[in-house]
Structures are given as C-alpha cells and as structure tokens.
Amino acid sequence: MSETTTDTRSSGPFIAAIDQGTTSSRCIVFDRDGRIVSVDQKEHEQIFPRPGWVEHDAAEIWDNVQEVVSGALDKAGITAEDIKALGITNQRETTLLWEKATGRPVHNAIVWQDTRTDALCRELGRNVGQDRFRRETGLPLASYFAGPKIRWLLDNVEGLRERAERGEILFGTMDSWVIWNLTGGPDGGVHVTDVTNASRTLLMNLHTLQWDERILHSMDIPAAVLPEIRSSAEVYGTAGGKLAGVPVASALGDQQAALFGQTCFSEGEAKSTYGTGTFLLMNTGERAVNSYHGLITTVGYRIGDDKPVYALEGSIAVTGSLVQWMRDQMGLIKSAAEIETLASSVQDNGGAYFVPAFSGLFAPYWRSDARGVIAGLTRYVTRAHIARAVLEATAWQTREIVDAMQKDSQVELTALKVDGGMTSNNLLMQTISDVIDAPVVRPMVAETTCLGAAYAAGLAVGFWPDTDALRANWRRAAEWTPRMDAAVRDREYKNWLKAVERTMGWIEEEQ
Amino acid sequence: MPGPIQSLERAAAILRLLAGGERRLGLSDVASTLGLAKGTAHGILRTLQQEGFVEQDPASGRYQLGAELLRLGNSYLDVHELRARALVWTDDLARSSGESVYLGVLHQHGVLIVHHVFRPDDSRQVLEVGAMHPLHSSALGKVLAAYDPVAHSEALEAERTAFTDRTVTDAGEFEKVLQLTRARGWGSDLEETWEGVASVAAPVHDRRRMPVGAVGVTGAVERVCLDGEIRPGLVAAVRDAARAVSRDLGATRF
Numbered sequence: 235m236s237e238t239t240t241d242t243r244s245s246g247p248f249i250a251a252i253d254q255g256t257t258s259s260r261c262i263v264f265d266r267d268g269r270i271v272s273v274d275q276k277e278h279e280q281i282f283p284r285p286g287w288v289e290h291d292a293a294e295i296w297d298n299v300q301e302v303v304s305g306a307l308d309k310a311g312i313t314a315e316d317i318k319a320l321g322i323t324n325q326r327e328t329t330l331l332w333e334k335a336t337g338r339p340v341h342n343a344i345v346w347q348d349t350r351t352d353a354l355c356r357e358l359g360r361n362v363g364q365d366r367f368r369r370e371t372g373l374p375l376a377s378y379f380a381g382p383k384i385r386w387l388l389d390n391v392e393g394l395r396e397r398a399e400r401g402e403i404l405f406g407t408m409d410s411w412v413i414w415n416l417t418g419g420p421d422g423g424v425h426v427t428d429v430t431n432a433s434r435t436l437l438m439n440l441h442t443l444q445w446d447e448r449i450l451h452s453m454d455i456p457a458a459v460l461p462e463i464r465s466s467a468e469v470y471g472t473a474g475g476k477l478a479g480v481p482v483a484s485a486l487g488d489q490q491a492a493l494f495g496q497t498c499f500s501e502g503e504a505k506s507t508y509g510t511g512t513f514l515l516m517n518t519g520e521r522a523v524n525s526y527h528g529l530i531t532t533v534g535y536r537i538g539d540d541k542p543v544y545a546l547e548g549s550i551a552v553t554g555s556l557v558q559w560m561r562d563q564m565g566l567i568k569s570a571a572e573i574e575t576l577a578s579s580v581q582d583n584g585g586a587y588f589v590p591a592f593s594g595l596f597a598p599y600w601r602s603d604a605r606g607v608i609a610g611l612t613r614y615v616t617r618a619h620i621a622r623a624v625l626e627a628t629a630w631q632t633r634e635i636v637d638a639m640q641k642d643s644q645v646e647l648t649a650l651k652v653d654g655g656m657t658s659n660n661l662l663m664q665t666i667s668d669v670i671d672a673p674v675v676r677p678m679v680a681e682t683t684c685l686g687a688a689y690a691a692g693l694a695v696g697f698w699p700d701t702d703a704l705r706a707n708w709r710r711a712a713e714w715t716p717r718m719d720a721a722v723r724d725r726e727y728k729n730w731l732k733a734v735e736r737t738m739g740w741i742e743e744e745q
Numbered sequence: 746m747p748g749p750i751q752s753l754e755r756a757a758a759i760l761r762l763l764a765g766g767e768r769r770l771g772l773s774d775v776a777s778t779l780g781l782a783k784g785t786a787h788g789i790l791r792t793l794q795q796e797g798f799v800e801q802d803p804a805s806g807r808y809q810l811g812a813e814l815l816r817l818g819n820s821y822l823d824v825h826e827l828r829a830r831a832l833v834w835t836d837d838l839a840r841s842s843g844e845s846v847y848l849g850v851l852h853q854h855g856v857l858i859v860h861h862v863f864r865p866d867d868s869r870q871v872l873e874v875g876a877m878h879p880l881h882s883s884a885l886g887k888v889l890a891a892y893d894p895v896a897h898s899e900a901l902e903a904e905r906t907a908f909t910d911r912t913v914t915d916a917g918e919f920e921k922v923l924q925l926t927r928a929r930g931w932g933s934d935l936e937e938t939w940e941g942v943a944s945v946a947a948p949v950h951d952r953r954r955m956p957v958g959a960v961g962v963t964g965a966v967e968r969v970c971l972d973g974e975i976r977p978g979l980v981a982a983v984r985d986a987a988r989a990v991s992r993d994l995g996a997t998r999f
Contacts, residue, residue, distance in 0.1 A: 269840060447984040571825035660860075660874050678836045678865060709865040711836055712872055 237380035249317030259305035274305030289342035321484035321691030322489035329383035372531025381436035417471035428485035467690035484690030508656035527638035528598030576621035584619030587733035668718035678709035844964035884946035887932035892956035947987035952995030
C-alpha cells in the first residue's frame, strides 16, 4: 500500500461532468483517480399538461445547468483553468425543438415518459407493426423514442413545419441542447449529438451511424433540423461562460454513461442500475446483436474514430417504485430501507409472488394488457412474506432480462456490476446473485453515470491514456456470490413464471 | 416476588388517561378521575414531566402527553436505514484509507456488522455483513461500550475472552480503556482480537445524540500502525466519516 493512506484531499487538474437528468441537473468534479471532489444539484419542474403527458421547460434546465456548474466549481474551490475537460450525460430521448437564431424553445421539451405519441407510433407501424424500423434502428416503434416526438411537434405547433424546412429550427435531445448552449448558443453554438443519444431517436441507422433517409421520409421529418452525429468521446467545441476555454469533450445517454463508468469495456460485461426502474445493459462488442427476446439494440459508446461498441438493453419498469408503493400506498413500511428489515424477519416468501406489472409487462414480454398480481396467497402469508416477494420481484425480473441477453448474444454473463440507490439493500443484492447464479459486484463510486461522462471526456483530451487506465481506477466495494441451491432456484423460477402468466390478458380492450 | 409498584401503576393510569378522551386535563380532573389525592397526582405528573412523558400547557396549566413518549415509539433506528445513509461516506473512507471499512451496531452482547466495504485492491474478499465481532476487544465494540450504556454493561458482564496476548480482560483495565476511548473520541484494537490485525473506530450518533453504531477501518498492523500506534491520518479519516454519517442522521455538529 502506498503512503497516500492519510491523504483525503485531492489536487488538480480535474474533469467535470454534467448529468442532465429527468428530475434534476447535476455537476460533479472528479480527480484523476475518479474520486468525487464536489457535487452540486438542482431539481427542475415536472410539467403534466394532461394525463400521460410529461414536459420540461428547457430554458429552466439550461439555467440550472449553469447554476450547478458554478456551484460545483465553487464548492471545490477551483476555476475553469483547473478543469481539463467537460463531459455531458443526459436523460435519453427527451425531445426539444428550438429557434436557431434566438435559442428560444418553440415548445416545452417532451419527456421520454410522455405517451402522447402512442397512436402516432401505431399509425407509423402501418401493416408491419412496432418492428417496422427494428432492423435499421434496433428499436421497436414506441412512444419513448425521439423521432415520433419530433413529428408530433411538427404537426402540432403552428407554422413549425414550414420553419423547420426553411432551416430555422434545430432539434436535439438534452445533450445537444446543453452542448449548443455551452458552445455559444445562437452565437456559433455547435449543433451535434453523440451516437448513443442518436441511437434512441428511431432515426439513426445502427450500422452506418448516420440518419436513415428512408425512415426520415417515412416519418416526414426534414433533415435540416437534425444535429450532426459524432462519437461519444471527442472535442465538440469550447465552452464559454463560467467554463470559458474548457473543451466540451463527451456526450453519452445516462445508461450508456453508467456502462462506461462501470468500465464494462469487454464483450459480455454488463451493468444494472437499480433505481425507480432498472436498466440493464450488456456490452456486445463490435456486433449489433438483433434481439429476438424483447430487448433493445443500442450503441454502447464510440470513442473518437474507434469502431463503435454496441449493447443490448433491457429495462424493468417497476423496481424501487414498488418499494415506494409499499411505503406510500400500502403503508407497510415507514422508510424504503425498512423493506429489508421486514423481509429479513422471515426465511422465505411463504409461497407468495408479487408481479408488479402496474402498467403492463416490459422486457422480455411486452404485454400492455398485463396488470399486477400477488399470487400464492394463503392464511400463512404475512406482510413480511409480501416484503420478501417485493424484493424477489426485482431479482426475478433481472433474471428474465439476463436470460434474454444470453440467448440473444450467445455470451454468458460472468458477473453483474450494479449501481443505483437500491444497492444499499444487502438482501436484494444477495437475492439477485442467488437467482441469476452469478456474482453481483458493487463498485466503490456510486455515481457511475457522471463518472462515465467524465471518463469519456478525459479520454478525449488525453487526461487518461486509455480504457485500461480507467479500469485500474475501478474498485470493488462489495461482492455477493450465489448461495441458493440449484433445485430451490429452479422451483422458485418456475413459480415466478406461473405468477407472471397470471398477469396477462387482464385488460381486455387492448389489441 | 414483590407485588407491583403502586406509584408506577398510578403513573401508567395517568398516561392512559391523557392518551384517551380529552387531550388536555387539569390536575383536579386527573386526581378525581383516578381517585387520587391531588398531592399524589401532582407528584406523579411532575415526575413524568421531568422525564418528558408529560407536558404542561403554560397558559392553562393543563397536562398533555409529552414528545418523549412519541420518540420512545419511534426511537429504534433501522440498521438498513443506517447502512443506506452511511454508504457514500464508508465508500469514501475505504478509498482514502486503502483499508476495509465496517459499520457495526450492538446486537446480542456483540457487534453486528451491518455494512462492509472491501479494501480497494483487487484481492479476493468476502462480504462480512451479518458477522459478529466481540464487544470487549474490537475497536467497534470498545466504541459502542464506551458510548452506549447498554453495551457498557453487557461488555462488563460478559466473559472477556483473551483472543491474543494483548486482549484486555481485567474489568478495571477494561474500564480504563473505555475512559480513554471516551476522552479521545475514538477506539482502537491493536492485535487484541486477531493477530496481525489492527483497527480504529469512532461513534455514530443520531439526531438525539444517541450512539447508534460505530464505523471503523481494519487492516494489517504494518499498514494501519506507525511505531505501535494507529496512524494519526487514519484516525482523522475515520472520525470525519463517523461525523459525516451522524450529520446525515440529523445529529448536530459537535
């Protein structure tokens, strides 16, 4: 061990990362070891104009971004001169159109969760259905993605289409919006996006990494509004304002940034972020693997002129939010952490299984007619058994996605790297390891999303020489290894699948 | 076996009375409802008031249940809440110290490890959450015994096994160790539990300044110590982390 044991303060230079997220914007300053030096964060308003609609005020977001950058620098007691590069990570798919000449948004940003384009997506599927553009884009036609949201804005904001065709309007996801403003806005701002964000628009061809003209034509979106697609780690331009002179050197969608921050640089490495929902991404190397099991094919990252690295992605809609539901709606626990106390008071689930298909089943089933079920109830079952079933639900859903990934990629998962708030739940982490039958590993820095953006920016400016140097920064904070008997695992999985079956077909009007 | 204690029975009756029906009662209401002499009722109410179980409205002089009673019902700090609050600080402590970090609470005459962060090298390590460490010889245990009266009496009553030549087993000597721990605000274990292993720990307090746990680092004595003492920088890092967790639990700065 080196003599740095007592050194708790870091000295520069540093890398800064902006995380423009769904509920807040944050800025974190990192040192060369990938340690956090300072953090600043500010929430923005969630606007709900109608049921199912979610919007953000992009001007408020840009103000907040400037504020948190300033805050993080002040807290660290440093200036722009100490920052070698700035990285951006962002909520994915959230869509904004703004005026090129003034920088004024023409409408609130339409957030990824917004479902207003449901009907439009069905219409765009024509006789083929939701897989119409899957071969080119890796995505199903679903309301999350940016393309249909652009189309909705062009159709619904008066005069916008004509202005867009005249080249007066710019489109961007939040990475583009932040970079354009950082690099000057109406005064010479750079209009770019990175491959990971572009891969969530339904407009980019995964293989050429360019906008797909045929799809643009099908969706009736003028190419003039689109940003240039660049790699995830290169210098896009130079920032002004508080960060004057700092190279803006990376952009990655938040889940891809977490993959990068977890240093999943080799084929078969995967990370899972356990928050309100859960996102699992597996590096599939230079292959864009088609999914036949309900996953999404996406770009993992691309460093400068290197070949792009692809990923398979599966998401679980309800994980942390199920624990919140137990607390807020059921009142069975007082705090989220208490779910573990309650669940630990019994040895098993007492025969109960909880499938939280609150808004249908997502990957790998994609059944919108499903609704939540608690199965296997008897007089014996207590609230502690239900608490256990709640945690097991997250574990089994992880297992279903891992299984789908292994089938699609033919690559065996060797270990699962985890991050997010729920990693403080020891019983949950052990249960996940038990049911996926592989080690679950938590890294020492919880802020893997910002760290990923910082890493990519640092690589672009030579602050770190290569991905091996980043791997050397990665530290294991905890590891859970499988302890469950194979026979028990098989029996429980079978029961879980039976419970899943019982959720389907509850809503009869659909289809 | 002695019979029930009359004044405690009466105190319980008064608390029940204040908990039901009207929320505030005057002295004469209390006395007449329970058939007590006014002087007796007043004495019990005064005592309950001193303990915080009863409060007197300054304007009307009427009595009501006190805040302490509510706290009693909610005082138990969930260990998983403690872990969730400690997570970032313990990660940072492991990173800055280069050693493994443990968070422990008092449980069944010992220290229950509720959180463990690996030493940040690439060596193979096993998660020790759920393991028990001894109260009388580990740094975590000494800190708990020094600050938590329940842990203190448990450590004194228990058999203090000599794990190594350095384990302090004599009751008087052990008290001196605890005094030193309190005086300097941290505890240490220099090969007193495991040969070749040293550790240092500091107390975690909640918003009521109650000691709810201890956080510490553990490692090979060659790395953790310098000239037979815990490295001062390591002590500072552990105390900083303990203070940060306490702050997150709502404890005031001290």
